[in-house]
Amino acid sequence: MSLKIYNTLTGKxxxxxxxxxxxVKIYTCGVTVYDYNHVGHGRSLIVFDMIRRYLRYLGYNxxxxxxxxxxxxxxxxxxxxxxxxxxxxxxxxxxxYFEDAENFRIEPADVEPRVTTHxxxxxxxxxxxxxxxxxxxxxxxVYFSVRKFKEYGKLSKRSVDELIAGARVxxxxxxxxxxxxxLWKRSKAGEPSWDSPWGKGRPGWHTxxxxxxxxxxxxxxxxxxGGLDLTFPHHENELAxxxxxxxxxxxxxxxxxxxxxxxxxxxxxxxxxxxxxxEIYSKYEPDILRLLVLSVHYRSPLDFSWEKMEDxxxxxxxxxxxxxxxxxxxxxxxxxxxxxxxxxxxxxAEQGFYEAMSDxxxxxxxxxxxxxxxxxxxxxxxxxVKEGGISKKALQSYREASxxxxxxxxxxxxxxDSLQPCVETEEIKAKKESEVKIDENLIETLIEVRNKARxxxxxxxADYIRDKLKDLGIVIEDTPVGTKWKKI
RNA sequence: GGCGGGGUAGCCAAGUGGUAAGGCAGGGGACUGCAAAUCCCUUAUACGCGGGUUCGAUUCCCGCCCCCGCCUCCA
Numbered sequence: 243m244s245l246k247i248y249n250t251l252t253g254k255x256x257x258x259x260x261x262x263x264x265x266v267k268i269y270t271c272g273v274t275v276y277d278y279n280h281v282g283h284g285r286s287l288i289v290f291d292m293i294r295r296y297l298r299y300l301g302y303n304x305x306x307x308x309x310x311x312x313x314x315x316x317x318x319x320x321x322x323x324x325x326x327x328x329x330x331x332x333x334x335x336x337x338x339y340f341e342d343a344e345n346f347r348i349e350p351a352d353v354e355p356r357v358t359t360h361x362x363x364x365x366x367x368x369x370x371x372x373x374x375x376x377x378x379x380x381x382x383x384v385y386f387s388v389r390k391f392k393e394y395g396k397l398s399k400r401s402v403d404e405l406i407a408g409a410r411v412x413x414x415x416x417x418x419x420x421x422x423x424x425l426w427k428r429s430k431a432g433e434p435s436w437d438s439p440w441g442k443g444r445p446g447w448h449t450x451x452x453x454x455x456x457x458x459x460x461x462x463x464x465x466x467x468g469g470l471d472l473t474f475p476h477h478e479n480e481l482a483x484x485x486x487x488x489x490x491x492x493x494x495x496x497x498x499x500x501x502x503x504x505x506x507x508x509x510x511x512x513x514x515x516x517x518x519x520x521e522i523y524s525k526y527e528p529d530i531l532r533l534l535v536l537s538v539h540y541r542s543p544l545d546f547s548w549e550k551m552e553d554x555x556x557x558x559x560x561x562x563x564x565x566x567x568x569x570x571x572x573x574x575x576x577x578x579x580x581x582x583x584x585x586x587x588x589x590x591a592e593q594g595f596y597e598a599m600s601d602x603x604x605x606x607x608x609x610x611x612x613x614x615x616x617x618x619x620x621x622x623x624x625x626x627v628k629e630g631g632i633s634k635k636a637l638q639s640y641r642e643a644s645x646x647x648x649x650x651x652x653x654x655x656x657x658x659d660s661l662q663p664c665v666e667t668e669e670i671k672a673k674k675e676s677e678v679k680i681d682e683n684l685i686e687t688l689i690e691v692r693n694k695a696r697x698x699x700x701x702x703x704a705d706y707i708r709d710k711l712k713d714l715g716i717v718i719e720d721t722p723v724g725t726k727w728k729k730i
Numbered sequence: 731g732g733c734g735g736g737g738u739a740g741c742c743a744a745g746u747g748g749u750a751a752g753g754c755a756g757g758g759g760a761c762u763g764c765a766a767a768u769c770c771c772u773u774a775u776a777c778g779c780g781g782g783u784u785c786g787a788u789u790c791c792c793g794c795c796c797c798c799g800c801c802u803c804c805a
Contacts, residue, residue: 253734273805286805316803399733400801447803469805473734476804500735501799510804537753538743543736543798550742553754560753563767594751598744607744610752620768627768628761701763708765719766726767 250496260464266302267459270467274311275335280516282502282509289499289540308351342519347659357450361436364445364453376486380416382428382441388421391482398474448479466493536605564616568644573723577631584639591615
């Protein structure tokens, strides 16, 4: 099956053909570790996790690299403010990152390199650019000569003249051209620094990714990803450096996810309108955010709201109960005369799912085909319950439908891996402690009592128990084969 | 200003040159002791506005309006 991917570089959906058949090399820009991750970071992580999983599903051997920027101005500023070495800040937020990633079932990358452990590679990279005439040293700084790279601007679709006209480019007396950007920054007093041929300093932001990509994946990768806001200048600069040096395509497909907004405004630190991932999973199962993110095409903007989380939770529960309700059918007596089965619907849903996913990872449409199957499952279930029996074949088809949905959503969307956060934060612990401890045996007993009351038509007692349980957050559903309950 | 992406029902959100997937919400019905869950029917004379091409456009072209992002660090 062919896969189409929208390539920022060409502005078109293109047939995906990896450099080496059967293998996909992906790099995504990870986070700068100076603060907690928010939903915007989460979206990017979830999107590329899904892309990676889908590629693997298609049979590709995927090598995935995601970096940490663990030295930069923001980290240094924060460290200075808190009077600690910058490594303390970086280490703390790398730890936080892993906690978030684990909670959202973001698979660890195959390599998760840190800038500070790749300094020699970065220096080597810069030196080669100088040797080739694309970079120059001035007073301990090294700059990239943007105008020397004739194709500069091809990714973000802008010309160097426009950029000059924009006049936002900060003039530096050291740069030969205001468009040039720093590959290496001479360290100021008190800043972290490493020895280099140009004196003590530290790498500029755009260079690290190139050096780490070359080291871990090679000079041409298949997919380079990140948030849309990284297109310029970061990815443009990366591309310029890499291609200037190698004269080879740096990335075959540039993939950018849309940004998360709040009330239409970009979620960002500076606006203060951000919601941390911790806050999400202290309130909801991590799966809910995953499903919300995948309910929107990855290139569209996603306006976050708690109302949407609520809506998504309901949709999620619908998927979950369709899968779980196989247990109701299992308990029904066999009825060989029961007509119908789900095999055609399963085939249609699977095909719909994969066609949608293969069209630039159209997860919302893929999800729609799952929901269509869910409806067919519910129709079959209703009928079986009404008729008081089901045929072996129909039951088996429901079982398979249930398994396929579960498998698809787990393997590709990363749902259902676990329904609870796997890392408990203080906030979650506190929340749990404040909750009334619910004893499952006790609930079963109450339900038994209620069912006895129902049998003897003492509905006031039965309803009283149901209401009281609801107050405790337990919802009851009577089914022909017994009473189901769940926590809300 | 330049570049990029959008404007689809009450709210989200896919999609198509031949008359609109899916989710949530609302109304009616079935089921239920009542509920819950689920199903059925129903909710866009129609896809920002105005032109054009076409037998036919929401989908293609042109113009306009509005929103967002990038152009400075940002997933």
